[in-house]
Amino acid sequence: MTAAGANGRVPGRLPSGIFSAAMIPDAPVLVGVDPATGRPHPPLPCASPEDVAAAVADARKARGRWREAGVEGRAAVLRRGIEKLADPAVAESLAERITSEMGKPIAKARAEIATVLARFEPYVERAKAASAPTRAREGGIEVEVTYRPLGVAAVIGPWNYPVATPANLLLSSLLMGNTVVFKPSEVTPRTGLALAEILADALPRGVLSCVVGGGDVGRTLVEGGVDLVAFTGSVRTGQAIMKAAAEHMTRLVLELGGKDPMIVLPGADLDRAVAFAVQQGFANSGQVCVAVERILVHREVQGAFTERLVAGVENLTVGPPGDPDTDLGPLATAAQRDHVQALVEDAILRGARARTPVRFFGPGFFAAPVVLDDVTPEMRILHEETFGPVVTVESFDEVDDAVERANATPYGLGASVWGPDDQASAVAERIEAGMVGVNRGISAAAGAPWVGWKKSGYGYARSVEGMRQFAVPQSIARNVASGG
Numbered sequence: 001m002t003a004a005g006a007n008g009r010v011p012g013r014l015p016s017g018i019f020s021a022a023m024i025p026d027a028p029v030l031v032g033v034d035p036a037t038g039r040p041h042p043p044l045p046c047a048s049p050e051d052v053a054a055a056v057a058d059a060r061k062a063r064g065r066w067r068e069a070g071v072e073g074r075a076a077v078l079r080r081g082i083e084k085l086a087d088p089a090v091a092e093s094l095a096e097r098i099t100s101e102m103g104k105p106i107a108k109a110r111a112e113i114a115t116v117l118a119r120f121e122p123y124v125e126r127a128k129a130a131s132a133p134t135r136a137r138e139g140g141i142e143v144e145v146t147y148r149p150l151g152v153a154a155v156i157g158p159w160n161y162p163v164a165t166p167a168n169l170l171l172s173s174l175l176m177g178n179t180v181v182f183k184p185s186e187v188t189p190r191t192g193l194a195l196a197e198i199l200a201d202a203l204p205r206g207v208l209s210c211v212v213g214g215g216d217v218g219r220t221l222v223e224g225g226v227d228l229v230a231f232t233g234s235v236r237t238g239q240a241i242m243k244a245a246a247e248h249m250t251r252l253v254l255e256l257g258g259k260d261p262m263i264v265l266p267g268a269d270l271d272r273a274v275a276f277a278v279q280q281g282f283a284n285s286g287q288v289c290v291a292v293e294r295i296l297v298h299r300e301v302q303g304a305f306t307e308r309l310v311a312g313v314e315n316l317t318v319g320p321p322g323d324p325d326t327d328l329g330p331l332a333t334a335a336q337r338d339h340v341q342a343l344v345e346d347a348i349l350r351g352a353r354a355r356t357p358v359r360f361f362g363p364g365f366f367a368a369p370v371v372l373d374d375v376t377p378e379m380r381i382l383h384e385e386t387f388g389p390v391v392t393v394e395s396f397d398e399v400d401d402a403v404e405r406a407n408a409t410p411y412g413l414g415a416s417v418w419g420p421d422d423q424a425s426a427v428a429e430r431i432e433a434g435m436v437g438v439n440r441g442i443s444a445a446a447g448a449p450w451v452g453w454k455k456s457g458y459g460y461a462r463s464v465e466g467m468r469q470f471a472v473p474q475s476i477a478r479n480v481a482s483g484g
């Protein structure tokens, strides 16, 4: 594994760099931190611009054979990597890396890897359906539409699900016939390198490479002549990538942040709604793109809902990620902890009431889960993605007002509505979010797309149509004999 290759090039130097809280400006070596202890990981040097260029060149050389393998051939080779990932010892070592780099409880790290295994075969089926040519006739013309691989894809990932999230984009890109240069988050580079090594094990050289480093390495890759950028991360970085992509009209699939609302109507099953809010507001310490961040509860049920919510949140255990009783590990970085703390403090200074104890503590970057009510629109926490273990609770009297407030955000990733089915469904249709749950969370079940609306995404993934975002349709028109 090299600066450029996850599949067999001899390293001239270590693959890349890492950092977490304290990036040293302009330093080629970055140091990551175990977020549960604050102890630094050994440093890794960043990929140089030459490393990135070599990875892209290797990927370009490899794309012809990979394209010609066809979707079934590609799936067969990738399946060997997935089988390797399913090996208990391999999976456990990867889970330990996830936990040591970004702090999620080890059981959740194992579960994250399990989702990749479970999704593989459905992805293959969708890629097959997406790749199947269609033919149609009109007059004396037959038009055949096929879906061609774009070429070299840059896959750039975040740290919150450092295996599952990039795996979605890696597998979609690869199954649809692109070769890939992957840049994992600088917070989780060893996890990214390990994932790439596992998947690349059976692949021909150049089909999947991995370069690690910070945003500068990501920028170099985006500007390095790739044909597609498949990205998951923040809106701000998504916008920077979009600007850079304008130069060559590089195709984009951008999965970005969210500020998901949860609306609770009178007549909702409060036990189920509260259980969902506790799960989806605080899982992964709230570092989930589709985390519940804003809860809007009808005044009739607000008191009962909030009381049960507070009780549920008080039952959550914050602790070391290796402890089987831990529900919430630390936040992933000091910067993330500082961001969450700043939003909570801003809200409290402006009059919000904390219904649970507010505690940020170390060593490491721990935060106790927080429920805030009495929130008002001038507070940052109602507008900025918190990405931490905090939910706000607001009340409403009229459904129209709840819908307006739920939509009063530039984000539009997920949402949920709780109440009598017909009423909740009618409200769900008025929410400006790509994915909405009715008396449940959002779901990509049954081949539905993973999609953001407004600033939460551009292009989308999963689903048959989602797979086609990793390809370009080509129509070939032929004359057909009349009556033929």
Ligand code: NAD
Pocket: 156, 157, 158, 159, 160, 161, 165, 183, 184, 185, 186, 213, 214, 215, 216, 217, 218, 219, 220, 222, 232, 233, 234, 235, 236, 237, 238, 240, 241, 255, 256, 257, 258, 288, 289, 290, 385, 387, 413, 452, 456, 457
């Ligand atoms: P981020 O935008 O800070 O970084 C993401 C990646 O982009 C990193 O690998 C980073 O090095 C790279 N990068 C930074 N600047 C770049 C540039 N100019 N060009 C190219 N690459 C660059 O995001 P993050 O903090 O790692 O992740 C958290 C964000 O991801 C949250 O906003 C979260 O909501 C979002 N997210 C979205 C989804 C989804 O499916 N929509 C899933 C997971 C996370």
